[in-house]
Amino acid sequence: MYDILNEWDNASKEWIESLKINQVRTNILIPETLKILGEIKGKRILDLGCGEGEYSRLFASKGAIVTGVDYSENLINEALKHSQTNEIEYFVRDACFLEGIEDEKFDFVVSTMCLMAIENIESAINEAYRVLKPGGEFLISILHPCFGFKDYFNEGPYREILSEHFGKPITFWHKTLSKTINPMLNVGFILRLLYEPQFSNDNSQIPKILLLKFNK
Numbered sequence: 001m002y003d004i005l006n007e008w009d010n011a012s013k014e015w016i017e018s019l020k021i022n023q024v025r026t027n028i029l030i031p032e033t034l035k036i037l038g039e040i041k042g043k044r045i046l047d048l049g050c051g052e053g054e055y056s057r058l059f060a061s062k063g064a065i066v067t068g069v070d071y072s073e074n075l076i077n078e079a080l081k082h083s084q085t086n087e088i089e090y091f092v093r094d095a096c097f098l099e100g101i102e103d104e105k106f107d108f109v110v111s112t113m114c115l116m117a118i119e120n121i122e123s124a125i126n127e128a129y130r131v132l133k134p135g136g137e138f139l140i141s142i143l144h145p146c147f148g149f150k151d152y153f154n155e156g157p158y159r160e161i162l163s164e165h166f167g168k169p170i171t172f173w174h175k176t177l178s179k180t181i182n183p184m185l186n187v188g189f190i191l192r193l194l195y196e197p198q199f200s201n202d203n204s205q206i207p208k209i210l211l212l213k214f215n216k
Helices: 004-010 014-022 023-037 054-061 074-083 121-131 177-189
Strands: 044-048 065-070 089-092 104-113 132-143 156-160 170-175 190-195 209-215
Touching: 014 132, 023 054, 023 104, 023 132, 023 209, 044 121, 044 177, 054 065, 054 104, 065 074, 074 089, 104 121, 121 132, 121 177, 177 190, 177 209
Parallel strands: 044 065, 044 104, 065 089, 104 132
Antiparallel strands: 132 209, 156 170, 190 209
16 A cells, blocks of 8 residues: 555655646746636635645736645645635645535536546546546646656556755656546547646757647
């Protein structure tokens, strides 16, 4: 068994420090996420796997009504420290069981670099579908599943140290592209966008990040 909760709680301080120099998040993920979302003023957004709350705060600064959920109590506590006006609701919740969050509440569910850290991705997808309004959007970003694995078809857990500045290993679950997208389609989502951003300083020409947008 993998104690994911304790992994992220125990690594929460290192994770927060590592974000200060996380150029992929700053230069790729944040601007691309905001561009794909478009106008969000007055819209309800669920930040699924919100971590320390940076995305939640960005969405709120654009006028969105934001709820952030994360499995790690330490990361939620860090998010609460930065929520000085209580404009964002934060809850400690498992993405696979969004207890207390009502059906069809949100215009957007956004999950940035979170789903590959969830073993039961089908349950998380079902919950995202449940809490989205009809016509709502589900936007995810994940590590690209097609590259970086010696045996692409060997699905399952693996542990990785995220960077030289983040020394504690974290468990992720590798799934093929079909095992990532088909559960979305099976529950009723409609795929609207598949985007592989190119890193300007990457000479390998291999996409490392995959963004997917679905409609309910």
